[in-house]
Amino acid sequence: xxxxxxxxxxxxxxxxxxxxxxxxxxxxxATGVAADGTMHVRRIAIGIALGGAMLVxxxxxxxPAPVSGNVTVDDFGDTLRLAAPALRVVSLNPxxxxxxxxxxxxxxxxxxxxxxLYPEAAKAVTDVGNGMGPNVEAVLGQRPDLVLLYASExxxxxxxxxxxxxxxxxxxxxxxxADLQRVIPIIAAALGTDAIGRVIADxxxxxxxxxxxxxxxxxxxxxYWHIWDAPLLTIGGGSYLSELLDVAGxxxxxxxxxxASPQVSMEEIARRDPDVVLAGPxxxxxxxxxxxxxxxxxxxxxxxxVIDTAIVGRPGIRMGEAARFLRRVLVDSxxx
Amino acid sequence: xxxxxxxxxxxTVVVAVLAGVAGGAVPMPLGEVWAALFGQGDATQVAIxxxxxxxxxxxxxxxxxxxxxxxxxxxATLRNPLAEPYLxxxxxxxxxxxxLAVTLGFASPLLLxxxxxxxxxxxxxxxxxxxxxxxxxxxPRVLLMAGVVVGAFCTAAIMVGLATAPENSVRGALWWMMGxxxxxxxRSVRWVAAYVAFGIALLVLWARxxxxxxxxxxxxxxxxxxxxxxxxxxxxxxxxxxxxxxAGAGLIGFVGLIVPAIARALGARNTxxxxxxxxxxxxxLVVFADLAARTVLRPAELPLGAVTALxxxxxxxxxxxxxx
Amino acid sequence: xxxxxxxxxxxxxxAALAVDGVSLDAMAGRITAVVGPNGSGKSTxxxxxxxxxxxxxxxxTLDGAPLAAMDRRLVARRMAVVPQREEPVFPxxxxxxxxxxxxxxxxxxxxxxxxxxxxxxxAIARADVGMFVDRxxxxxxxxxxxxxxxxxxxxxxxxxxxxxxxxxxxxxxxxMAVFELLDALAREGQAILLVSHQLNLVARFADHIVLLHxxxxxxxxxxxxxxxxxxxxxxxEWPLVVSRDPxxxxxxxxxxxxxxxx
Numbered sequence: 001x002x003x004x005x006x007x008x009x010x011x012x013x014x015x016x017x018x019x020x021x022x023x024x025x026x027x028x029x030a031t032g033v034a035a036d037g038t039m040h041v042r043r044i045a046i047g048i049a050l051g052g053a054m055l056v057x058x059x060x061x062x063x064p065a066p067v068s069g070n071v072t073v074d075d076f077g078d079t080l081r082l083a084a085p086a087l088r089v090v091s092l093n094p095x096x097x098x099x100x101x102x103x104x105x106x107x108x109x110x111x112x113x114x115x116x117l118y119p120e121a122a123k124a125v126t127d128v129g130n131g132m133g134p135n136v137e138a139v140l141g142q143r144p145d146l147v148l149l150y151a152s153e154x155x156x157x158x159x160x161x162x163x164x165x166x167x168x169x170x171x172x173x174x175x176x177x178a179d180l181q182r183v184i185p186i187i188a189a190a191l192g193t194d195a196i197g198r199v200i201a202d203x204x205x206x207x208x209x210x211x212x213x214x215x216x217x218x219x220x221x222x223x224y225w226h227i228w229d230a231p232l233l234t235i236g237g238g239s240y241l242s243e244l245l246d247v248a249g250x251x252x253x254x255x256x257x258x259x260a261s262p263q264v265s266m267e268e269i270a271r272r273d274p275d276v277v278l279a280g281p282x283x284x285x286x287x288x289x290x291x292x293x294x295x296x297x298x299x300x301x302x303x304x305x306v307i308d309t310a311i312v313g314r315p316g317i318r319m320g321e322a323a324r325f326l327r328r329v330l331v332d333s334x335x336x
Numbered sequence: 337x338x339x340x341x342x343x344x345x346x347x348t349v350v351v352a353v354l355a356g357v358a359g360g361a362v363p364m365p366l367g368e369v370w371a372a373l374f375g376q377g378d379a380t381q382v383a384i385x386x387x388x389x390x391x392x393x394x395x396x397x398x399x400x401x402x403x404x405x406x407x408x409x410x411x412a413t414l415r416n417p418l419a420e421p422y423l424x425x426x427x428x429x430x431x432x433x434x435x436l437a438v439t440l441g442f443a444s445p446l447l448l449x450x451x452x453x454x455x456x457x458x459x460x461x462x463x464x465x466x467x468x469x470x471x472x473x474x475x476p477r478v479l480l481m482a483g484v485v486v487g488a489f490c491t492a493a494i495m496v497g498l499a500t501a502p503e504n505s506v507r508g509a510l511w512w513m514m515g516x517x518x519x520x521x522x523r524s525v526r527w528v529a530a531y532v533a534f535g536i537a538l539l540v541l542w543a544r545x546x547x548x549x550x551x552x553x554x555x556x557x558x559x560x561x562x563x564x565x566x567x568x569x570x571x572x573x574x575x576x577x578x579x580x581x582x583a584g585a586g587l588i589g590f591v592g593l594i595v596p597a598i599a600r601a602l603g604a605r606n607t608x609x610x611x612x613x614x615x616x617x618x619x620x621l622v623v624f625a626d627l628a629a630r631t632v633l634r635p636a637e638l639p640l641g642a643v644t645a646l647x648x649x650x651x652x653x654x655x656x657x658x659x660x
Numbered sequence: 661x662x663x664x665x666x667x668x669x670x671x672x673x674x675a676a677l678a679v680d681g682v683s684l685d686a687m688a689g690r691i692t693a694v695v696g697p698n699g700s701g702k703s704t705x706x707x708x709x710x711x712x713x714x715x716x717x718x719x720x721t722l723d724g725a726p727l728a729a730m731d732r733r734l735v736a737r738r739m740a741v742v743p744q745r746e747e748p749v750f751p752x753x754x755x756x757x758x759x760x761x762x763x764x765x766x767x768x769x770x771x772x773x774x775x776x777x778x779x780x781x782x783a784i785a786r787a788d789v790g791m792f793v794d795r796x797x798x799x800x801x802x803x804x805x806x807x808x809x810x811x812x813x814x815x816x817x818x819x820x821x822x823x824x825x826x827x828x829x830x831x832x833x834x835x836m837a838v839f840e841l842l843d844a845l846a847r848e849g850q851a852i853l854l855v856s857h858q859l860n861l862v863a864r865f866a867d868h869i870v871l872l873h874x875x876x877x878x879x880x881x882x883x884x885x886x887x888x889x890x891x892x893x894x895x896x897e898w899p900l901v902v903s904r905d906p907x908x909x910x911x912x913x914x915x916x917x918x919x920x921x922x
Contacts, residue, residue, distance in 0.1 A: 228507065230512060230516075230519070231518075231637065232518075262636070263637065265361040265518075265634065265636070267362040267630075270362070273380065290521070291387055292388060292519070292521060294383060294387060295383035295384055295388055297380055300383075411749075411750075412750065416749070417750070547760060550748055550752075551757075551760065552746045554741070554745070557711060557732070558736065558742070558743060558816075559761070559763045559816070560731075560764040562732060605752070605756060606756060
């Protein structure tokens with residue numbers, strides 16, 4: 001194995017040129033594959049891809065989305081104008097915080113929300129409060145030149161106020177898989193790290209495709225994902241988790257609901273008769289002990305699966321990992 | 337009240353129960369519903385009918401009867417046709433108790449109703465103490481004003497709680513406050529039903545005293561009634577009865593306000609008749625409202641408090657027209 | 661029957677006494693009237709009888725027994741009070757309303773005993789309200805409502821009836837009807853204690869008048885003794901004369917124009 005790498009100097013060099021975080025990620029993704037000999041090929045393939053990307057990136061400037069004079073329009077319809085790559089960034093969205101570190105721009109992050117605790121290094125960054133309806137004063141206090149926000153209506157006012165204060169903003173939806181694919185290059189461009197951005201985007205896409213390519217856990221596996229019990233909330237077809245289930249090889253029983261978090265009734269769940277019920281640790285406990293939930297066949301037959309929401313919570317660069325984890329849980333449940 | 341009216345009331349309750357069992361988010365042919373009642377048929381359908389619908393209906397009957405009787409007793413005792421249990425601190429206290437529990441992290445299905453009940457009971461006692469401190473005795477007008485003041489204070493406490501509570505639990509607290517029979521389970525419905533039955537029995541026992549109180553304080557004193565003591569005990573009994581319903585099903589407004597008016601419109605001649613008639617009418621109303629709440633926008637469920645308000649407000653306006 | 665002996669009454673947290681050493685005796689078979697200007701303490705006496713005022717000094721007795729020590733239900737069986745204001749908040753039939761007068765007699769589930777029914781029928785007859793027993797109280801005129809309230813008081817079965825301003829808002833016909841009823845009841849042996857500002861009718865019907873002035877008794881005795889110009893002018897602080905009405909032979913108060921006016 002090591003002689004293969006040695007024979008490819010580009011792989012080694014480019015591997016050491018990569019920010020440590022991304023290399024780690026790549027390694028983990030790579031080793032996630034079953035140890036059946038495809039490891040070497042995969043490592044080399046990634047190494048070549050990365051090396052090639054660096055060369056191409058270095059050789060072909062300007063990058064496809066140049067920072068100076070770009071006319072990116074974000075999901076709020078605002079135009080991004082940056083004279084130079086952003087140097088002080090406040091990220092008001094856990095997804096973009098994680099992305100920033102992956103892009104190697106972690107040291108440019110000067111503010112994060114209270115919920116952004118991944119990666120570990122993010123904890124050292126100043127907490128500026130809520131990501132939805134943020135404290136604009138606290139954000140401005142960090143003197144950012146770019147603020148990344150989540151496209152929720154509760155952030156409209158903050159965007160106006162930040163722009164009025166002369167600070168650039170990028171506001172995006174980060175609800176679904178496709179959203180992330182769209183956002184990565186835009187943010188990478190704003191930071192001047194286009195090449196790494198492309199690599200990350202490709203890696204994420206590849207990791208998802210890899211999980212999709214695996215054999216389905218069962219011919220037709222239906223699942224109910226329990227989000228909340230007062231009121232009863234689940235994931236609809238318009239949500240990331242529903243997509244994730246699809247990638248992992250199962251079908252969301254409430255996929256026909258257009259909302260991201262539709263409210264449902266116990267009777268309806270029982271009628272749709274999912275094969276498994278997924279829930280976080282607290283929710284699973286409540287489901288198992290509640291007489292009302294016994295109405296659902298999957299609960300009666302003991303097929304309530306615990307999902308650690310920290311891993312699968314939202315779209316991010318670790319989506320592939322999340323999908324893989326989910327699939328493993330589903331597969332394991334079928335073995336019982 | 338004529339026997340025809342009694343028959344109408346009882347019949348309405350029976351129809352409500354039948355409709356409640358047969359109707360729901362999942363359409364079921366009547367034959368299957370009947371079979372499911374006896375445990376036959378598809379296991380899921382049996383579970384739906386027996387574990388979901390029947391406890392809900394039982395809870396609805398108890399809550400409706402409790403709120404209506406509480407309203408009847410309070411309106412007569414406070415000599416105000418617009419009085420209802422929620423005006424006297426019950427709803428504010430219960431909601432404040434629930435939100436406090438949620439903020440502190442005790443939001444389990446067991447602890448939340450207890451926190452709500454304790455909150456309501458405390459608010460009721462505070463109202464009584466405030467009224468006594470202000471006027472030296474349980475003067476009905478002062479009770480009502482103290483109730484409004486305590487309610488306002490509770491609202492402020494709720495807002496503080498909601499602003500500082502973790503985001504997910506806020507949604508749960510708000511949902512609970514909008515009222516729902518969705519958590520009905522036999523083991524908890526039993527308690528609520530027993531409590532409500534006891535409360536109603538107590539008020540039936542004291543119904544004659546309420547008749548006398550309704551004449552006015554001086555006339556009641558002339559008839560030998562210990563006005564202060566009787567006002568206090570009826571106020572407490574009626575309020576705690578309402579508090580139990582709130583603990584069981586969240587805030588369901590207007591029932592305590594409009595059902596007593598319905599009972600009187602049907603011809604209830606004295607408090608005893610009004611209590612029994614209110615219990616029947618209130619039980620039927622809540623069961624029907626719950627049926628609407630869970631079928632109109634299926635599979636989503638409307639908050640029960642919203643449905644009773646939608647029924648109650650037009651009825652209330654209609655009654656206001658008839659008042660001189 | 662009802663006797664006040666040097667009674668002093670003070671409203672909670674008030675600086676001055678509302679009633680300062682009043683003594684009066686309302687005996688059976690006569691009408692005793694308490695009169696006086698506004699604020700002289702008349703209604704306060706009734707509150708004391710209802711048990712709603714603390715008695716600061718003096719004694720208040722019913723048939724010789726101190727009222728403060730008696731069970732209120734027992735008091736209600738012996739003495740009925742018709743207060744100044746009484747408005748049932750929900751409609752109630754006249755018959756049921758009169759029947760409530762039996763409340764001091766029964767327990768919570770006591771049905772109507774024969775004694776109750778007899779007392780109710782008796783009350784209806786004596787107050788002459790038989791023709792509207794099936795109406796609701798809201799459908800009565802002022803005068804009819806007053807008679808019904810007296811019927812309720814009679815149904816309580818006691819020998820004493822206390823009335824606080826029973827003829828306010830009544831026209832002359834109804835006023836006379838009420839006073840005639842009270843007169844008839846007194847002839848039958850009831851002790852009637854009446855608070856009123858209607859001096860002229862009181863002068864005609866009362867056997868004994870107690871005139872209050874700022875919480876104290878300014879005069880008491882038969883109408884002839886109390887209805888005197890000097891006393892009344894001093895108490896009511898208004899120029900007036902008292903003459904004798906030839907038609908009925910009773911003293912009549914005639915207020916004059918105020919000083920400073922033509």
